[in-house]
Amino acid sequence: MINLMVSGYLVAIYFYHEREQAFLSWALACGCFVVGSLILLVQYWLAMSLSIPGYMLLVFSSCLLLRGVVQLFQDDNTRMWGAGYMPVFALTALILAMAPVAGISTGGVASLMMALFFVLTERALARQQDSFIVVVVLLRVLMFVHALIMTVQGLSYLLTFETASALSGVGQWSLFSHLLLTVATALTLPMMHAIREKQEWHKRANTDVLTATLTRRGFFDLAAQKLALHGAEPCTFLMIDIDHFKPINDQYGHATGDLVLQQVAQRIQAGVRKDDLLGRLGGEEFGVLMTETTEQEANVIANRLLGQISASEFMGETQQISVTVSIGAMTQVSSKHDLEHLLRQADKALYQAKERGRNMLKFADKTA
Numbered sequence: 174m175i176n177l178m179v180s181g182y183l184v185a186i187y188f189y190h191e192r193e194q195a196f197l198s199w200a201l202a203c204g205c206f207v208v209g210s211l212i213l214l215v216q217y218w219l220a221m222s223l224s225i226p227g228y229m230l231l232v233f234s235s236c237l238l239l240r241g242v243v244q245l246f247q248d249d250n251t252r253m254w255g256a257g258y259m260p261v262f263a264l265t266a267l268i269l270a271m272a273p274v275a276g277i278s279t280g281g282v283a284s285l286m287m288a289l290f291f292v293l294t295e296r297a298l299a300r301q302q303d304s305f306i307v308v309v310v311l312l313r314v315l316m317f318v319h320a321l322i323m324t325v326q327g328l329s330y331l332l333t334f335e336t337a338s339a340l341s342g343v344g345q346w347s348l349f350s351h352l353l354l355t356v357a358t359a360l361t362l363p364m365m366h367a368i369r370e371k372q373e374w375h376k377r378a379n380t381d382v383l384t385a386t387l388t389r390r391g392f393f394d395l396a397a398q399k400l401a402l403h404g405a406e407p408c409t410f411l412m413i414d415i416d417h418f419k420p421i422n423d424q425y426g427h428a429t430g431d432l433v434l435q436q437v438a439q440r441i442q443a444g445v446r447k448d449d450l451l452g453r454l455g456g457e458e459f460g461v462l463m464t465e466t467t468e469q470e471a472n473v474i475a476n477r478l479l480g481q482i483s484a485s486e487f488m489g490e491t492q493q494i495s496v497t498v499s500i501g502a503m504t505q506v507s508s509k510h511d512l513e514h515l516l517r518q519a520d521k522a523l524y525q526a527k528e529r530g531r532n533m534l535k536f537a538d539k540t541a
């Protein structure tokens with residue numbers, strides 16, 4: 174009954190959440206469990222062996238749980254899972270059908286297969302960046318405990334060839350942990366989905382559509398956090414502006430200007446460290462925040478960027494274009510960094526670099 178209720182609840186969420194496939198997989202998982210359990214139950218009344226289809230559905234329900242978790246994290250793999258669906262189903266049936274032929278307990282094999290799918294689901298959850306959120310940790314622990322109980326159950330059936338009965342000691346534990354897992358899953362998975370959706374929206378709102386770098390607002394938010402974390406370290410801010418960009422737009426068109434902007438952003442991203450923060454602060458202006466970076470180190474990095482950009486050819490719509498940039502820089506060695514001050518000083522230095530002929534790096538005058 175609990176599985177049936179959870180299944181209905183997940184179907185409702187599936188329709189509410191614009192048909193997010195993961196919810197359908199989890200609803201199906203509960204449905205399969207219910208049907209599988211019923212088949213195993215009625216086989217005794219009907220006095221006929223239906224254990225293979227019954228256990229097949231139970232194993233498949235744990236496979237669907239894994240399917241839902243993978244679908245939730247990788248939106249584009251639905252088709253792959255669609256294709257993988259039937260082979261897994263066929264393999265499950267084959268292994269279970271082989272069990273009686275080989276003289277081993279079908280229930281035992283099914284339990285071990287389910288344990289395997291639970292471990293795989295726990296591993297899939299562990300790989301996610303939000304795997305340490307309390308609710309996800311709880312779900313992972315439950316998956317793991319359930320896998321353990323299913324393993325013990327499987328081994329006990331295999332060793333004793335006992336009929337898989339929910340009334341046996343291990344069977345009761347397995348039923349109890351299954352119910353716990355079902356309820357926890359029903360509560361946790363929609364929450365995980367909501368957390369992910371929020372993170373996705375946040376990321377989208379802070380990403381510049383054209384260059385895929387941070388937007389001005391996203392850059393400021395993350396820069397403030399980074400500076401607060403690296404209070405005692407020297408930090409350098411680079412303000413990078415494309416030289417004579419207006420003539421590029423005027424001469425080759427806005428679409429070519431866009432292509433140049435994208436490629437310049439890629440060059441900058443490739444030229445700085447992974448930890449450095451890159452954002453598009455204005456039309457053709459980029460900002461780079463480099464924590465734990467002295468003026469000497471920043472000097473090397475910024476000059477290398479200047480050299481790489483001026484030596485590159487950028488692809489326009491129909492032609493290759495040479496581009497240079499000017500860089501204004503400011504290094505702050507302070508126990509309390511001031512982002513506004515860093516930006517203002519770097520901006521002044523950029524202005525001087527432009528005035529002195531462009532395609533050059535200028536550090537802010539610290540005495541000013």
Ligand SMILES: Nc1nc2c(ncn2[C@@H]2O[C@H](COP(=O)(O)OP(=O)(O)OP(=O)(O)O)[C@@H](O)[C@H]2O)c(=O)[nH]1
Pocket residue numbers: 383414415416417418419420422426427428429430431434455456457527531
């Ligand atoms: N293609 C394209 N152009 C943009 C975008 N945002 C701003 N621009 C253009 O960037 C140009 C900036 O021109 P200016 O501020 O005069 O600077 P500049 O021509 O690069 O000259 P200097 O900076 O002094 O070297 C303007 O023509 C804007 O229209 C964009 O998203 N795409």
